[in-house]
Amino acid sequence: MFADWPLLSLVIWVPIVGGMMVLAAGDSGAAAARRIALGVAVVTFMLSIPLFTGFDRSTYLMQFVEQTPWISAFNINYHLGVDGFSMPLILLTTITTVLVIIAGWQVIQKRVSQYMAAFLILEGLMIGVFCSLDAILFYIFFEGMLIPMFLIIGVWGGERRVYATFKFFLYTFLGSVLMLIALIYMYSKSGSFNILELHDLKLSLGEQKLIFLAFLTGFAVKVPMWPVHTWLPDAHVEAPTGGSVILAAIMLKIGGYGFLRFSLPITPDASQAFDWLIIFMSLTAVVYIGFVAMVQKDMKKLIAYSSIAHMGFATLGMFLVFRIIANTDSMQGAALGIEGGVVQMISHGFISGALFLCVGVLYDRMHTRQIADYGGVVNTMPVFAALFVFFAMANSGLPGTSGFVGEFMVILASFKANFWFAFLAALTLILGAAYSLWMVKRVVFGDVGNDRVAALQDLNQREFLILGILAILVLLLGLWPAPLLDVMHASTEHLLQQISHSKL
Amino acid sequence: MSFAMPDLIPVMPEIAVLAMACVVLLADLFLKDEQRNVSYYLAQLTLLIGLLLTLNLANEGSRLSFGDSVINDQMATLLKSFIFIVTAIGFVYSRRYLKERGIFKGEYYVLGLFGVLGMMVMVSSYSFLTLYLGLELLSLSQYALVAFNRDSSRASEAAMKYFVLGAIASGMLLYGMSILYGMSGSLDIIEVSNYLIRELDNDVALIFGLSFVIVGLAFKLGAVPFHMWLPDVYQGAPTSVTLYVGTAPKIAAFAIVMRLLVEGLGHLHGDWQGMLIILAVLSLTVGNFIAIAQTNIKRMLAYSTISHVGFLLLGILAGTSQGYAASMFYAIVYALTAAGAFGMILLLANKDFEAEELDDFKGLGERHPWFAFLMLLLMFSMAGVPLTVGFYAKLSVLSAVVRVELYWLAIYAVLMSVVGAYYYLRVIKLMYFDKPLTNQPISQQWDMNLVLSINGLLMLVLFFLPGGLMSLCIKAINF
Numbered sequence: 001m002f003a004d005w006p007l008l009s010l011v012i013w014v015p016i017v018g019g020m021m022v023l024a025a026g027d028s029g030a031a032a033a034r035r036i037a038l039g040v041a042v043v044t045f046m047l048s049i050p051l052f053t054g055f056d057r058s059t060y061l062m063q064f065v066e067q068t069p070w071i072s073a074f075n076i077n078y079h080l081g082v083d084g085f086s087m088p089l090i091l092l093t094t095i096t097t098v099l100v101i102i103a104g105w106q107v108i109q110k111r112v113s114q115y116m117a118a119f120l121i122l123e124g125l126m127i128g129v130f131c132s133l134d135a136i137l138f139y140i141f142f143e144g145m146l147i148p149m150f151l152i153i154g155v156w157g158g159e160r161r162v163y164a165t166f167k168f169f170l171y172t173f174l175g176s177v178l179m180l181i182a183l184i185y186m187y188s189k190s191g192s193f194n195i196l197e198l199h200d201l202k203l204s205l206g207e208q209k210l211i212f213l214a215f216l217t218g219f220a221v222k223v224p225m226w227p228v229h230t231w232l233p234d235a236h237v238e239a240p241t242g243g244s245v246i247l248a249a250i251m252l253k254i255g256g257y258g259f260l261r262f263s264l265p266i267t268p269d270a271s272q273a274f275d276w277l278i279i280f281m282s283l284t285a286v287v288y289i290g291f292v293a294m295v296q297k298d299m300k301k302l303i304a305y306s307s308i309a310h311m312g313f314a315t316l317g318m319f320l321v322f323r324i325i326a327n328t329d330s331m332q333g334a335a336l337g338i339e340g341g342v343v344q345m346i347s348h349g350f351i352s353g354a355l356f357l358c359v360g361v362l363y364d365r366m367h368t369r370q371i372a373d374y375g376g377v378v379n380t381m382p383v384f385a386a387l388f389v390f391f392a393m394a395n396s397g398l399p400g401t402s403g404f405v406g407e408f409m410v411i412l413a414s415f416k417a418n419f420w421f422a423f424l425a426a427l428t429l430i431l432g433a434a435y436s437l438w439m440v441k442r443v444v445f446g447d448v449g450n451d452r453v454a455a456l457q458d459l460n461q462r463e464f465l466i467l468g469i470l471a472i473l474v475l476l477l478g479l480w481p482a483p484l485l486d487v488m489h490a491s492t493e494h495l496l497q498q499i500s501h502s503k504l
Numbered sequence: 505m506s507f508a509m510p511d512l513i514p515v516m517p518e519i520a521v522l523a524m525a526c527v528v529l530l531a532d533l534f535l536k537d538e539q540r541n542v543s544y545y546l547a548q549l550t551l552l553i554g555l556l557l558t559l560n561l562a563n564e565g566s567r568l569s570f571g572d573s574v575i576n577d578q579m580a581t582l583l584k585s586f587i588f589i590v591t592a593i594g595f596v597y598s599r600r601y602l603k604e605r606g607i608f609k610g611e612y613y614v615l616g617l618f619g620v621l622g623m624m625v626m627v628s629s630y631s632f633l634t635l636y637l638g639l640e641l642l643s644l645s646q647y648a649l650v651a652f653n654r655d656s657s658r659a660s661e662a663a664m665k666y667f668v669l670g671a672i673a674s675g676m677l678l679y680g681m682s683i684l685y686g687m688s689g690s691l692d693i694i695e696v697s698n699y700l701i702r703e704l705d706n707d708v709a710l711i712f713g714l715s716f717v718i719v720g721l722a723f724k725l726g727a728v729p730f731h732m733w734l735p736d737v738y739q740g741a742p743t744s745v746t747l748y749v750g751t752a753p754k755i756a757a758f759a760i761v762m763r764l765l766v767e768g769l770g771h772l773h774g775d776w777q778g779m780l781i782i783l784a785v786l787s788l789t790v791g792n793f794i795a796i797a798q799t800n801i802k803r804m805l806a807y808s809t810i811s812h813v814g815f816l817l818l819g820i821l822a823g824t825s826q827g828y829a830a831s832m833f834y835a836i837v838y839a840l841t842a843a844g845a846f847g848m849i850l851l852l853a854n855k856d857f858e859a860e861e862l863d864d865f866k867g868l869g870e871r872h873p874w875f876a877f878l879m880l881l882l883m884f885s886m887a888g889v890p891l892t893v894g895f896y897a898k899l900s901v902l903s904a905v906v907r908v909e910l911y912w913l914a915i916y917a918v919l920m921s922v923v924g925a926y927y928y929l930r931v932i933k934l935m936y937f938d939k940p941l942t943n944q945p946i947s948q949q950w951d952m953n954l955v956l957s958i959n960g961l962l963m964l965v966l967f968f969l970p971g972g973l974m975s976l977c978i979k980a981i982n983f
Contacts, residue, residue, distance in 0.1 A: 026873075071896075073974040074903070114873075136899070140890040147884065147891060150929070154937045155869075162937055166929060173889075173925055177918035184903045185911070 007051055008064050008080040011090065012128045015044050015097070019120030022113050030112035034105055037116035041101045044123065045094040051087055057486050060084070060494030062133060062196070070137075076193055079134040084491030085260050085342060086130040088484055089253055092349045093130070095473075096249045097123040099466045100242040103357055106462075107241065107364055108156065115156060119242060122148040126250050130257060135183045135193040138261075139176070142218075142254065146172055149243065149251070156240040164231075164238035171231040175221030182214035186266075199265045203503055208270035215263045216274075222255030225278075225315060226285040229308045236304035237369070241360030244300065248307050249353035253345045256314045260338070260495065264318065268499040271319065278319040283424045285312030290431030294438065299359045299369045302439055303352060306395060309428060310348045316425060317341030317410040323417035325500055333416040335492045340409025342488055347394075347402035347477055354391045354470040358384070361463055362443075365456055371442050375449025380456040385444045387459075387467045392440040394474050396433035402477035511569040514576035517557040517584065518624050524550035525617035532610025540608050544599055547613035548592055551620070555588040572692050573631035579832070579980040580628045583759050587623050590752045590839045591616065596955045597847040598744030600947065604855040605742065607653050615652075616748060619645035623756035626763075632681040632691040635760055639677070639724070642756065643670050646749055650741040662740025669723065669733040677720025683713030684769075693768040700771040711775055717764060718779050725757050725813050728786035738806035743853060743860065746802055747846035750809060751839045754816075758835040761820060766828060773823045780821035781913065787814030788920040795927045801862050804927060805845060808886060811924055812838050818917060819901040827904035829977040834897040836973065837885070837966070841894065844882045844959040851875065851956060854947055865931055867940025875946065876935045878960030885963040887928040888921055893966035900974070 018040030025033050056063060062081030070078045082090065100119055108115045125148070128141035146169055153165035187193055190201045203211065221228045232252075236244045264271050271278075286309050293305035318341045321334035361384060362377070363369055378385035394401035397408075407428065414422040448454050459467070477484065512519065528546045535542055558581055561567075566577040595616065602608040618641060625638030647670065651663035685691055687709055688699035700710075719730065726734040738746050765776055791811030798804035816838070819831030852859035852868075859865075869876040885894035898921065905914045966973065 071971050071974065073971065073978060074900070140895070143889055143895075144891040147889065150932075151936060154933060162933055165937075166926070166933070169929060170922060170926060174919075174922045177922060178915065180899070181902065181906065181911070181914050181918060184899070184906045184914070187903065188907045 005050075006066050007047060008082065008127075008131045009066055010047050011044055011051070011094065012080075012124045012131070014047060014124070015040055015120040015127075016124035018044075019117040019124070022120060023117040025113050030109075033113035033116050034101075037120060038098070038101050040120055041094075041098045041123070045098050048091055048094040051082065052091055052487075055082075055087055055487060057084075058490060060490040063087075064131075065133075067133075070134075074136070074187070074193070075191060076136045077134050078137065079194065080131045080137075081133045082131050084488040085257065088342070088346055088487060089130045089250075089257060090127050092253070092346055093123060093126050093250050095469075096245065096349065096353055099353070099357070099469065100245050102462060102466055103245070103360065104240075104242045107360070111155065115152070115242075118148040118152050119246070122152070122246065126246075126254070129254050133195050135186075135195055135198065137193075138195070139180055139183060143173070143176055145251070149247070152243040152246075153235060153239045156243070157238040159238070160234070161238040164234040167231045168235040171221050171228070175218045175228070178214040179218035182211045185211065195261065199498060201266070201503075203267065205269055205273070205504060208267040208503065209273065212263055212267040212270035212274055215258065215267070216278075219255040219258040219263065220281070222258065223252055223311050223315060224255070224308060225281045225312070226289060226308065227281075229285070229289070232308060233301050233304040236307075236356075237298060237300045241356060241363070244356040244360075245353045248303070248356055249349040252307060252311055253349060256311065256318070256341065256345050259315065259318050260342075265495060265498045267503075269502055269504055271499065272322040275319045275322045278315055279421065282312040282316035282319070283421065285309055286316070286428050287424055287431070290428060290435065294431070294435040296435075297371055299362075299371055299439065299443070300356065302371075302435060303355045303359065306432070306435060307348065307352050309432070310344065310352070310395075313407055313410050313425070313428070314341040314344045314348070316421075317344065317406075317413060320410075320413050320417045320421070321496065321499065324413060325496075328416050331493070331496050331500075333413055334496055335489075336409050337413035337417075338492050338495065339485055339488055340406050340413055343402070343409060343477075343481060343484060344406025346484065347406050347474070350470055350473050350477070351391055351394045351401075351403055354387075354467060354474070355395060357463075357466060357470070358388045358391060361459065361467075366452055371439060373449070374443040374453060376447050376453055377444045377456065379448050380454060381458045383464065384459045384467075387471055388444060389440055390471055391467075391474070392436040394478070396436040397429055400475070400478050402474045402481070404478055405481045510571070511567065513564070514561065514567045514569045515574060515628070516561065517554045518621060518628070520557050521550055521554045521617060521621045521624065524553065525614055525621065528610060528617060529614045532614070535610065540610065543610040543613050544595065547595060547617060550617055551588045551592045551595075554620070554624075555585055558584045558588070568630060570634075572694060573634045574625075574628050575630040576628055577980075578982065579759070579762065582976055582980045583627045583755050583832070583836075584624055586836050586839065587620060587627070587752045587755055590755070590843050591620055591748070593843050593847070593955055593959060594744070594747045594751060596951055597747060597843070597850045600949055600952065601742070601744050601850045601853055604853075605653065607742065612649070612652060615645045615649050619649070619748070620752070623752060626756045627759040629760070629763055630693050632685065632693070635763060636674075636678060636681065638756075639760065640674065642753060643674065646670075646753070649745045649748060650737055652745060653742045656740075656742070658740045659742060662737045666733050666737045673720050673723030673730070676716050676723065680713045680716025680718075680720060683709060683716065687713065693763060696768045697770065700769065710772065714769060714772055714776060715779070717769070718776060718783075721757070721761055721764065722783055725754075725761070725816075726810055727783040727813050727817065728790040728810060731787070731790070731810050734810060735803050735806040738809070739800055739803045739860075743802065743846060743849050743858070747843060747850065750805070750846060751843045754809075754813075754842075755835050755839050758816060758831060762828065762832075765820070777821050777823060780817050781910075784814045784817040784821060785913070785916060787811060787817065788917060792920050792923040792927075795924070798927075799862055800860055801849060801865070801931070802846075802860050804862065805842065808924070808927070809842070811920065812886075814920075815898065815901055815917065818913065819904050822904040822908045822910070824904060824908060825978075825981045826907060827901070828981045829974075830897075830900035830904045832977040832980060833974055834901055836977070837893050837897040840959065840962060841882055841885045844878070844956065844963075845886070847952075847956050847959060848875065848879050848882070851946065851952065854944070857944075862931065862934060863941060865934045866938040868935040871940050871943065872946050875956070878956060879935060880932055881960050881963040883928040883931050887925040889925070891967055892963040893970060894963070895967065896970045896974070
């Protein structure tokens with residue numbers, strides 16, 4: 001029944017229009033605003049389900065395609081479509097938004113309708129990023145989503161919110177304008193902004209290198225990769241819980257997705273020439289940022305650094321492929337790297353989202369994020385403690401959780417590329433466990449730290465619902481990742497074909 | 505030269521505006537102070553008549569008149585239409601502000617209309633003489649308008665500076681023109697162009713004349729290093745006048761650059777391209793960096809104007825019809841955006857409060873969410889962030905620059921636009937992240953609210969449907 005619906009347009013525009021409606025409802029009806037927002041988010045989620053069930057797993061071609069001319073002067077089209085990489089990310093977005101709206105139910109008391117509207121509009125824009133097949137359309141969504149996020153951090157954030165939100169905006173803006181020039185350059189060569197046509201555009205190595213670097217600045221800031229990661233801890237610490245969740249769970253994925261959609265297929269030769277750079281940056285993120293995470297005193301900052309380290313895995317998996325192909329002469333190992341990278345992105349979406357929500361739960365009660373202010377939380381909040389420990393375990397890559405699948409696949413792939421890459425990447429198993437579990441130990445276990453901890457209330461039903469759903473997803477993906485891998489298979493093979501074909 | 509009756513059809517709008525301006529001037533003599541609204545309505549009527557007459561000529565094709573010294577073509581139609589629209593918007597925004605300061609006088613509208621007439625002549629000029637005539641008519645009206653609040657010493661000072669520097673600029677322009685006249689033997693733009701086709705040896709005297717013309721134009725546009733008058737005039741003039749000076753005349757200035765440099769001296773493109781690159785790079789740099797340091801929003805918008813002039817020049821210096829169309833789009837979008845931004849300042853001002861400090865925007869998101877939202881759209885549009893039309897303005901100019909392979913210039917321009925984003929974001933920060941300083945209610949007036957809302961929402965609407973305006977701009981550049 002859904003086959004002829006413009007599903008992608010619906011999942012983009014239902015939340016945006018819904019957000020406008022919530023905004024119009026105004027602050028007088030805070031209760032109504034919450035309900036409408038939840039309704040819109042749930043409807044959007046429902047609309048995204050047919051994308052999964054109706055997805056044809058046997059083809060790499062774009063599905064659910066919609067195309068209408070938009071701006072003829074620049075040959076810009078309203079061109080949407082999804083493949084195996086983008087579809088899971090859309091589902092991740094719709095699920096996460098529902099959870100974030102529920103999480104903000106009681107916590108947000110200031111400008112409720114604006115808060116809810118900002119998240120809904122942000123959702124639509126982020127989905128737009130994942131399904132745009134026109135480069136300018138992609139760029140518009142990519143930039144446009146900075147506006148709601150800028151306001152979310154700035155209005156509902158913590159003490160240093162202004163500094164953090166400016167840094168966030170300007171960093172990402174700076175990264176993406178260079179990408180815009182690269183896109184315009186390719187347009188001047190090909191006369192088209194169609195991403196699929198750009199995949200086939202012939203480019204010399206020199207051109208490819210410059211375009212690759214332009215994309216790299218845009219996406220590396222977004223991922224964020226070491227050394228352009230410094231905006232992330234600030235943004236995370238100052239953002240309200242919901243903002244942190246969206247940032248970690250979805251926005252960071254847009255950088256990784258950009259590498260898959262733009263850098264690798266459009267500039268395969270430059271990607272090969274520069275793969276050492278990405279691998280170096282990724283491994284640095286994994287090892288160095290892992291150590292940095294360990295010494296954090298602020299829980300949110302710790303999780304933010306752990307996000308950078310985990311996203312390092314995703315980019316590592318994607319850019320190992322050239323060495324694997326060169327070493328083993330087979331596509332199998334290379335596919336493992338890319339699929340591992342994507343699984344890592346999805347899994348990190350759930351886990352980091354859950355961890356930020358856990359910190360949010362504590363922060364709402366104690367109004368502090370300092371690890372030192374806690375201790376012995378398990379005595380007063382046993383249910384919460386169980387979930388928190390579970391997510392921390394997942395974060396450190398415990399087998400059976402989704403965190404294990406992606407990391408394992410990437411480490412396996414890196415063995416085929418170079419032993420030392422694998423060695424360094426595998427350090428994360430130790431480091432991840434160290435910073436995650438040490439934090440948990442200091443916060444959750446031990447004797448009750450102080451009177452305020454003693455007075456803590458355990459999770460209410462609403463909080464339990466959110467964290468419970470995430471726990472189920474983390475387990476499900478950890479024990480049975482096959483559905484996700486099936487979806488990606490055809491697209492991965494196609495991508496590998498594209499990148500193993502030199503454009504020169 | 506024959507003394508046959510010139511073809512008056514192409515100049516019907518100019519004749520109508522001139523006649524009506526005189527009517528306003530006369531009618532105003534017989535009006536009592538409480539009837540002053542009549543002048544206002546007559547002025548708006550004039551603009552409407554001008555607009556209708558201009559649109560009526562839209563399908564006439566190119567038509568020359570007055571011995572080839574005036575032209576009416578698609579570019580003239582398009583630019584004049586927007587001059588009328590933007591001026592009318594400005595008049596709506598200014599009425600309450602003028603009334604509250606006791607300077608709600610008929611002369612304001614008479615001078616405004618004569619300025620409009622000057623702009624129309626500039627847009628339609630096809631000879632050095634008419635061009636200069638239009639420019640002077642506009643400039644003189646503006647000098648007087650800036651000093652309109654004669655009790656304000658700041659305004660008088662600004663007017664004085666504007667007058668002196670403007671006179672120097674006019675002199676430069678005139679000197680350059682006279683050299684070109686001496687070389688080519690004609691004042692007609694078409695003749696100068698033909699002369700350059702015949703004599704394509706880069707004569708030093710030609711370049712000499714060209715340099716002076718460019719200096720004159722740069723003065724009028726406010727490009728660095730000829731921008732000194734602009735911040736003082738923007739800050740010193742009454743806000744309603746700043747709005748007038750900062751919007752429609754930019755469109756007219758774009759038009760004379762097109763007529764002079766492109767249509768007249770197009771064959772010297774190789775020579776003026778380098779000069780414009782210098783002007784553009786300096787304007788982008790100085791405008792964006794100095795704007796950061798401002799605390800007065802009018803002054804900040806003045807520096808922002810300078811940086812936008814830099815962008816405008818980028819499209820022109822590309823030297824392709826795509827670039828000219830891009831610059832035209834940029835000029836129109838900028839005029840509309842700036843009108844909205846100054847309109848917001850006028851909205852917040854009241855009888856004894858100017859609302860011209862950045863801090864006066866603090867907490868607007870709480871005081872009046874709707875207007876804050878409109879200002880947000882206007883600011884993001886100026887910054888060129890997507891979901892607002894400013895993005896396409898930047899995109900089209902940049903793509904013109906990339907097409908002529910000036911990559912470094914495109915990269916420099918986008919880096920400067922990141923710098924620019926900072927001070928636009930600061931306005932949004934003040935509106936949404938800070939607490940309001942006062943809780944004074946914002947005076948509401950239905951006409952202003954309506955026009956301002958349309959003006960702000962236009963940034964969104966034109967973002968989703970930019971095709972119409974873009975293709976109009978492309979059609980207007982047909983040579």
